[in-house]
Amino acid sequence: MQIARRRVIVGHLIVLAGGALIGWFYSHVDWGLLAAALLALGWNVRQLLVFEQAVREKNFRHFRYGEGIWSQLFSRFSYQRGQSKQYKKNYRRLVKEVRKSTNAMPDGGIILNNEFEILLCNKAAQRLAGFRRRQDKGQRVDNILRDPAFGAYLSSGDFKEGVEIRSSVDADGWLICRIVPYGADQLLLLIQDITERRRLTTTRREFVANASHELRSPLTVVSGYLDTMASDPDIPAHWGRPLEQMQAQANRMNKIVAELLELSRLEGAGAAPTDELIDVCGIIASVKKSMDGQSDVPEIRVECQSDAQLFGSNAEIESVIVNLLTNAIRYTPHDGQVTLRWAADEDGAELAVTDTGDGIEPEHIPRLTERFFRVDAGRSRDDGGVGLGLAIVKHILERHDSHLEIESQPGAGSRFSCHFGSDRVNVPSSKNFKHAQR
């Protein structure tokens, strides 16, 4: 490069000097210089025109006129052009590969900007949710996926979990949509087909409901005859004990079947009614009364700190209280204490059952609401429980827009509580709180 530059400068100087020398020879130095300058200019213009033509025609193969620094310029330009062509080709291939792999994905993927406008979508998104790759570019995603639940999900800004919506393509289909933020201000919307999963859940639920239902009639016959036999004075005395046990087991089975049926009913039902008012304190009082007569139970304290009422299903809330209370009593020694508390604040109301019983190891707490789960497998089931109580409580609370919270300290006791939002709670205007009744 340095040599070429020097040669250009030296070459031009020699031409000019030659012109001046010839002019001096004819005693017209100025004319000689002018002629030399014109010569140099003509040569440069010619090179420039050739260069321009080569660029215009994109043909760099023949630089017949490329000389000196111009030929270097030509070859450098042509080389860089070829290289950028190669880069472009590589990029195009890469983009094609990426697109191919995203199109091969079974789940729909859509790239959105932070205004929720569609930038890119793959084939599965077109198939699952009816997007169109070219037409929908720049369209807001909720203009195509118009389910109100999805719109609420987008505007909530909370993308930790997905949202389940009905498919707009398949009448019986269900989709789960989830937003994953990534990069600078970009979002990835993932759409997954969960029709099959939902169908399986429904099938399982129906199976449990049908099986329980089918078990009911034979059980009625068995326990009916058992009752008759137990009260028959002609039955020999040594049959007394077996009959008693058979009766107890038949009763237990009846209870299991009834609770399984209740559970599958709760699973299938939507939200609890919002027009029925429940007097929670009244229920607590009546439940306590029914327990009072029993011997060897721990002391039950009632703290009704509010006369707030709840919107929901009366029978179900009673079932929650009974289940939590019997559970607490079962795991609390006779000299212990169980407290039922109902209190309201500005965000709603809270129902809590606290005991001073054995407590629960932390690793068991998440599994407590599973069906038939027992903390202590060795502990016999003949204490009256069937292992479905907390599962029922969990489902009832879900129906009432609430959930069960469990805190426990092994050896010190446990606290089962649930919080109801203010839209489910009705606080009467007269504020006559009944404080800490016994």
Place this chain on the structure above:
Amino acid sequence: MEASDITDHISKRFNKDLEDLRNSVLTMGGLVETQLSKAIAAIVRGDSALGLKVANDDYKVNNLEVNIDEECSRILATRAPAAGDLRLIVAIIKTITDLERIGDEAEKIGFLASKLAVMDRPPDSYRELKNLGNHVLQMLRDAMNAFARLDVAASLDVVKEDEEVDAEYEAIARQGITFMMENPHNIKRVMNVTWVARALERIGDHSKNICEYVIYMVEGRDVRHTDIVESGDVSSD
């Protein structure tokens, strides 16, 4: 006119106003679609609680209509839009009226579903209503998609579809008459079924109207009460 043409003004606020307006019409469409799909599910499953929920939720559709209407008046008054923008606003004002009517029909279907749920159910659990309902729901979805994409070709398809819906309604009505003649005991139930079918058929008509507004909005041609399907000269897209 392309979807992006709407947002092509010097005033950014105006762009945003128009874009928000369009989005809220589609939100309203989504709500109406959900109402209709729930109402159909209530009929098919005999779920009276779901039917009543649909009937009770109709106020949400009405509220949206009022809000969008107000916003349209505000834009007309403050911006005095012309040409494509004016057509957009006019089309929106008409579209939301039809959407609100569809909401009313869905409310009616939900209410009838709660009444039908406590009556005898035919062994096919109203398959013909389910088919008609899904057909009409698809029409409504296609109409809203065409509105979102300003798609004239898709609008024309929906307009054509309406004839099939009318034929299906005729078939259900005729079948109902046969049932009633066979056994007068059926009259009360079949009357309700016919009302549902009638409501669904009306929803088909409203969806067709929405598509005609889309054609008007994009092409500036009023194709109501003309045989646009046969003449086919609007398909110049």
